[in-house]
Structures are given as C-alpha cells and as structure tokens.
Amino acid sequence: MTDEDGDSDDFETRAIHAGWEPDPQTGAIMPPIYATSTFAQDAPGEDRGYEYSRTGNPTRMALEENLASLEGGEHGRAFASGMAAINTVLNLLSAGDHVVVGRDVYGGTHRLFTDVYEDYDLEFSFVDATDPDAVAAAITEETELVWAETPTNPLLEIVDIERVAVVAHDGDALLAVDNTFATPYLQQPLEFGADIVAHSLTKYLGGHSDIVGGALITDDAELDERLGFYQNSVGATPDPFACFLVLRGTKTLPVRMDRHSENARELAEWLDEHSAVETVHYPGLESHPGHEVAAAQMDDFGGMLSVEFDAPLEAVRRFVSETDIFTLAESLGGVESLIEHPATMTHGAVPAEERRKTGITDGLVRLSVGLEAVGDLRTDLADTLEKTIEI
Missing domain, CATH: 3.90.1150.10 (Aspartate Aminotransferase, domain 1)
Known part of the structure; x- marks a missing residue:
C-alpha cells in the first residue's frame, strides 16, 4: 500500500526504494558512489546541499534515509562502525552522569563504557535488563541514559522494550536500544518507546561480511541535531563505498x-x-x-x-x-x-x-x-x- 506521495507502508518495498529514486539526469537505478571529499559552491557559503563529505555526502544521505525508513523513524545517522555510533550516544552525556546498562551486552560495548568513559567521570551500573524492576532500582537522579540490547549478545536474553522505556522516561532518562541482532525487519524499538536505535551495519544490514559501519535512528529532531553535531565534529563517518554496500544489503x-x-x-x-x-x-x-x-x-x-x-x-x-x-x-x-x-x-x-x-x-x-x-x-x-x- 502506498500513500499520496507514493511511499509504501510495506517493509519489503521500502527496503528497496526508500532513500533514493532513479537519478533524474542519468536514470541510474542505484545511488552513485560520490567519491568526493568536497563540493563546489556557487558563492561563499552558498552550496547545493553539500559542502564537505564528512559533513554530508549524497550516498550516505541515501543510506541514512533508507535506515530511518526501515526503523520507522524520522532521522538516521551513519557511522564508520557500530562502536563509533555507540560512542556518539555517549557524547550526549556530561561528567557526573549515570548510565544503566543491561548486563549482557557486546564485549566492545562493555569495554567502551568501563575502560574509556569511566575515566571521563561517567558512571555505569550493569543490571539484569530483562527485569524492569531491576532497571528502575538502578536509576538515580544522575541517570541520563538506559542502554539495552535485545536480543542480547551472547545469551539471547529478551528485554521488554515497552516496559523499560516507561521506566527510563519516569526517571527522565533516554532509552537507547541496540537492535543489531533483530534488525528493523524483525523488531522496531521506536514503536515501543525507545528514543534511539543503534545498529552495527557490519552485521545483518550489510549482510555480506564486507563492510564495517554503524547507525543511529531517532524520531526526535532535536536529539538528531545533537547526534549530527557530534557525527560531524568527531568525524567517524563511513566512506561512500561502504554506504553503497549497505544500501545493497538492505534491499535483500x-x-x-x-x-x-x-x-x-x-x-x-x-x-x-x-x-x-x-x-x-x-x-x-x-x-x-x-x-x-x-x-x-x-x-x-x-x-x-x-x-x-x-x-x-x-x-x-x-x-x-x-x-x-x-x-x-x-x-x-x-x-x-x-x-x-x-x-x-x-x-x-x-x-x-x-x-x-x-x-x-x-x-x-x-x-x-x-x-x-x-x-x-x-x-x-x-x-x-x-x-x-x-x-
């Protein structure tokens, strides 16, 4: 089923078409790989939507729009790796903030939280996120973020996203869900109240073990603007060829x-x-x-x-x-x-x-x-x- 703008409600159709239409000049079906570092400007400060590929690239934008559509979100950001995406979420926090984390998470996530960000005066509490009461008990006045995976890595535990979202929001905290194992085809955390969805594009979304990448999707325009600021400022963005390959992956x-x-x-x-x-x-x-x-x-x-x-x-x-x-x-x-x-x-x-x-x-x-x-x-x-x- 499609709406008045020709957009489909069906996942399979959006997986193939969201984020790109055939190029009006050449008719190219697939997004070109815009292998350029910079873009010509018509006058100082007057560009045509792109100025520098770290800040924005047409191939990357096609991927970001595709991913946002698949997750049922409004805004998508792509990164050079899943860890770069997770790091960007932590960039939202300040010294003294507290994070509640599901105890069963990817080892690299655990390492980033404990071996890197604890040195920057962030505090992390690892709890059984399958128990919403345990999450609620861990939340303090300093808690700004709840981080969960579902299914978890490697024990395949299941977190009730809707209940944990209520707990997080009652504590004035954001809920970020790593949806890598499920993919947006099987699960869409924003639908159940999550504020941010994270992916390692390296995995199912790429699907062919030939790229490394990450992504963040949200419905919140202000939150997306903040994530975009850190995406551009830190610069851990994927190259256009990697974006092209992930777009190939999402189609299937x-x-x-x-x-x-x-x-x-x-x-x-x-x-x-x-x-x-x-x-x-x-x-x-x-x-x-x-x-x-x-x-x-x-x-x-x-x-x-x-x-x-x-x-x-x-x-x-x-x-x-x-x-x-x-x-x-x-x-x-x-x-x-x-x-x-x-x-x-x-x-x-x-x-x-x-x-x-x-x-x-x-x-x-x-x-x-x-x-x-x-x-x-x-x-x-x-x-x-x-x-x-x-x-």
Whole structure:
C-alpha cells in the first residue's frame, strides 16, 4: 500500500526504494558512489546541499534515509562502525552522569563504557535488563541514559522494550536500544518507546561480511541535531563505498532474515534435544524465559543462537575449531555461518568474574546461522559434536 506521495507502508518495498529514486539526469537505478571529499559552491557559503563529505555526502544521505525508513523513524545517522555510533550516544552525556546498562551486552560495548568513559567521570551500573524492576532500582537522579540490547549478545536474553522505556522516561532518562541482532525487519524499538536505535551495519544490514559501519535512528529532531553535531565534529563517518554496500544489503534484508530465522529455528530445536547440549539460548524456543516477550515485540526470532555445554574448556575449543561449514570467526549476520567462543573471543575484554555473573561460561558457544542448506549445517555440527564434545 502506498500513500499520496507514493511511499509504501510495506517493509519489503521500502527496503528497496526508500532513500533514493532513479537519478533524474542519468536514470541510474542505484545511488552513485560520490567519491568526493568536497563540493563546489556557487558563492561563499552558498552550496547545493553539500559542502564537505564528512559533513554530508549524497550516498550516505541515501543510506541514512533508507535506515530511518526501515526503523520507522524520522532521522538516521551513519557511522564508520557500530562502536563509533555507540560512542556518539555517549557524547550526549556530561561528567557526573549515570548510565544503566543491561548486563549482557557486546564485549566492545562493555569495554567502551568501563575502560574509556569511566575515566571521563561517567558512571555505569550493569543490571539484569530483562527485569524492569531491576532497571528502575538502578536509576538515580544522575541517570541520563538506559542502554539495552535485545536480543542480547551472547545469551539471547529478551528485554521488554515497552516496559523499560516507561521506566527510563519516569526517571527522565533516554532509552537507547541496540537492535543489531533483530534488525528493523524483525523488531522496531521506536514503536515501543525507545528514543534511539543503534545498529552495527557490519552485521545483518550489510549482510555480506564486507563492510564495517554503524547507525543511529531517532524520531526526535532535536536529539538528531545533537547526534549530527557530534557525527560531524568527531568525524567517524563511513566512506561512500561502504554506504553503497549497505544500501545493497538492505534491499535483500527481508528475504535474508526469513532464511536466517528459519535455519536458526530448525537448528535450535534440534540442538535442544541433543544429548551433548546442556542449554540452547534461542528466543524462538517456548522454553526460553523471554519467549513470550519476544513473540510480542518481534516478528520472528532471528538467526543468532547460543549453546551451553557441560564439557571441559579444551573440548569446547576443539568443537568451535573443527567445524567445516561454520567458520571460526568473530562478527555475525553475514550470509555464511560463523561460530565463536564468547569467553575467549567477543567477550574476552569483559573481566572473568563479570562474565560468570552474567552467565557467560567457558562452555558457551555462539552461532551466527547463515543461509546455507540447513541439512548441511546440522550435519556439520553433528559430526563435530561427535568428534569433540561426545568423547
């Protein structure tokens, strides 16, 4: 369905068309890669909408408009990495401010908060964000931001965005939600009251493991202006080619996420019955403690899952090292399947004691389930389990 301006309500159509129309001069279907650092001005201070590529670039603007549309937001900002995007949110804060953080977050996020910004007199409290009461109890008069991931990395916990948004706003704090695992195709946090949505474009939105990027989306024009100020001032912006590649990725996001979710769900159900597996962390399983909340705020459950083994560390390390189709690598969200060991890889920067409190054990393995034939993926895991865990 389209409105009077020809804009569609349907995600699949917006994924392909939002942010760009065929070039009126050449008819180019895809946005050109504007590989220029600067733009000619008609007179001093009189430009044609662009003056310098750090400040704004047509390829980047097409991506930012596309991302905003997909998240159901009004404003989008693209960055050189997901961490650059998260850093920009923290630029909104001042010395003495307090942030409530979900305890299960990406290791790089934890490192940025504790090893960088605590030195600038910001205070962080890590809590169980799946419990809105725990979030509320952590909020103080100095709290300016609540930061949450859902599903979380790597335990696939589910945060009730709507309830946590109420808690944050009651405390006069912003709520920022990292939506990387779900993508806007499966979940749109702004709809449930979030103020800022963050993405690592490196993951599902890019979708092909060939770029690094980040994004922030908001409905608040004043907040977007502040984010834009720091985007330009700090300069951690993506190059035009990276923006072009992400735009290529968003066009196929719906069909890719359908397959990611289908494959992950089948593997999760199989692994949940496997004798070598202690626990499967996947919100699509009815046994998952966050299943009902996930079913209410997500359209499907995504392509990420984690598996817990009650096995020696050396056996777990062999398991993640000896798969054939699953590649041992950090990152996620590409068309290929990846496997990793959070305690020694993506979350190695988190102190061991904090990992244990969060539930990130030495027996935890994270899977990014790709688009390969699911039977091949299952055989790969089964054969490797037999050689390594089932000794």
